[in-house]
Amino acid sequence: MGTHVIKMPDIGEGIAEVELSVWHVKVGDMVVEDQVLADVMTDKAMVDIPSPVHGKVIALGGQPGEVMAVGSVLISIEVEGAGNVKESAQPAPVKEAPVAAPKVDAVTESKPVAAAAPKAAVCQGPMVAREADERPLASPAVRKHALDLGIQLRLVRGSGPAGRILHDDLEAYLAQGQSNASTPAAAAYAQRTDEQQIPVIGMRRKIAQRMQDATQRAAHFSYVEEIDVTAVEELRAHLNEKHGATRGKLTLLPFLLRAMVVALRDFPQMNARYDDEAQVITRLGAVHVGVATQSDVGLMVPVVRHAEARSLWDSAAEIARLATAARNGKASRDELSGSTITLTSLGALGGIVSTPVLNLPEVAIVGVNKIVERPMVIKGQIVIRKMMNLSSSFDHRVVDGMDAALFIQAIRGLLEQPATLFVE
Known part of the structure; x- marks a missing residue:
């Protein structure tokens, strides 16, 4: 019998270390070729580590939540054949894995640390x-x-x-x-003394690190403006009634993407990335909109690429596809990276005002609050209108307050007069 050692593979993109997220095997298990042994987390996505051999697991190289260097021993498998230790000529092949919730048989399972619940x-x-x-x-x-x-x-x-x-x-x-x-x-009135300790690992750790990094590095400031969305909602309802059965239903998000694309023509400084180490701002012609999406493992930001070249229905279909992939844990690394500006919305739970955190290295994020009907004074008359706030944040290191306000006002004007969204 011999021992086959699988080392942490080089996943590419200059990544020197990854986080071991979850084991799919344990010591003593028999495994077959191509069976997934573990999931590891990079800065962008979860990656499967499959087995290149048949054999028996005799040692695991780390615990879930541990950050491991590329090239370190991941797992040892006993295989038939002569020799003591054998390593693959090439690292174990890797493939992108669905970003799924940690398995309950892993160390990530939360356990009470005090008396059980009464x-x-x-x-x-x-x-x-x-x-x-x-x-x-x-x-x-x-x-x-x-x-x-x-x-x-x-x-x-x-x-x-x-x-x-x-x-x-x-x-x-x-x-x-x-x-x-x-x-x-x-x-319901019984006293409780139970506690739980929940390890912050995997996707939750990455989210925590990115949020902390964003708030520490960027000079956030937020700007809130209310928008009368009555007209654009009427247009949306009309288009859904006329074309919904054949082209699919439209939500408000495709209209917002279109408004952002048009407004960015006059405010290209918002569609940019800031490398604060190199002190370089890169403005991009392509508008790759990250759409913040809640999943079972936390906040993910799949990217609608080239929003500037998409119709309303094309944008709607891509948003729906990416949101489903993210929620089902099937979004790829490419689909979760490369955004130039982000749109975030909590839908009906959007509240009145929010202060979204920048998705670094981007310099702008547009936040959507819920739509409410309110009495408004228009030409001296009190009328009921559908109103919505945009709560947006910017990196004050590279975006001036006046420019941010003008950018949001441009979006407001486009949505309040939705015909202008399509006038070239």
């Missing part, structure tokens, strides 16, 4: 009929025990003298497992 949530057992104001016989210690468990003593049958409720009666009440409709209300 049994109040499952307080059940044989009941005895007593009046609501009847005070059953029980010692102070039993009453305290019942309070901790969330049990109403008037529902418990006592086995002591004169029907006195004993500690054993409380345990019997819990053990019987008979339903009790009155207990859940009491359980």
Whole structure:
């Protein structure tokens, strides 16, 4: 028998180290060629590490959450054949993996570190009929025990003298497992002492690092403006009614992408990346819009590439495709990188105002708040209009406040007069 050592492969893009996210095998498991052994996390995506051989796992080189250098020992597999240690001529092949939630059999599983949750949530057992104001016989210690468990003593049958409720009666009440409709209300007031420690690893660690880095490096400032979206919403409804069945339904986001594309023609400094180490600002002609998307593993930003060359329906289809891929953990590294400006929206949960964090090295992010109907004064008349705030943030190191305000005002004008979105 021999030992095949698999080292952490060079994933490319100048990456020197990666985070071990989750093991799919454990010591003693038999594996076959091409079976996925582990997932590792780069700055941009999750990557599968498959096995190049058949054999038995005899050693793991790290724990989930550990940052490992390229070339370090990842896993050792016992294989048939002569020799003691064998290494692949080439590193184990890698393939992009769906960005999925950590497996529960990994070390990332959260465990209580204090006493388990009180049994109040499952307080059940044989009941005895007593009046609501009847005070059953029980010692102070039993009453305290019942309070901790969330049990109403008037529902418990006592086995002591004169029907006195004993500690054993409380345990019997819990053990019987008979339903009790009155207990859940009491359980809601039971004291709890449980705690959980949740390791910050994988995608959550990357999100935390990027957010912290962005707030420390960039000079954030936010600008909020309200927009009357009545007209653009009427246009959207009309287009959906006329073409929705054949071209697909439009949300507001494709109109926002179009407004950003048109406004960027006059404000190219917003469609840029700032390399603060090299002190170089790169303005880009292509508009690659990152669309912030919530997934089970946290915030992801898939990229709608060349938004400047897309129609409303093309943008809508691409947004939907990328959002689905991100939520299902199937977005590739290319689909999650390369944005030049970001659009973020919480939809109906968008609130009134937000302060979005820049997606470095970008210098601008446009945040969408929820649409609400409000009375507005137009030409001396009070009318009901659909209003929405844009809460946007900019890097004040390279974007002046006046330019940021003018940029958002340009977007406002385009959305309030939606015909101008398509006038060349």
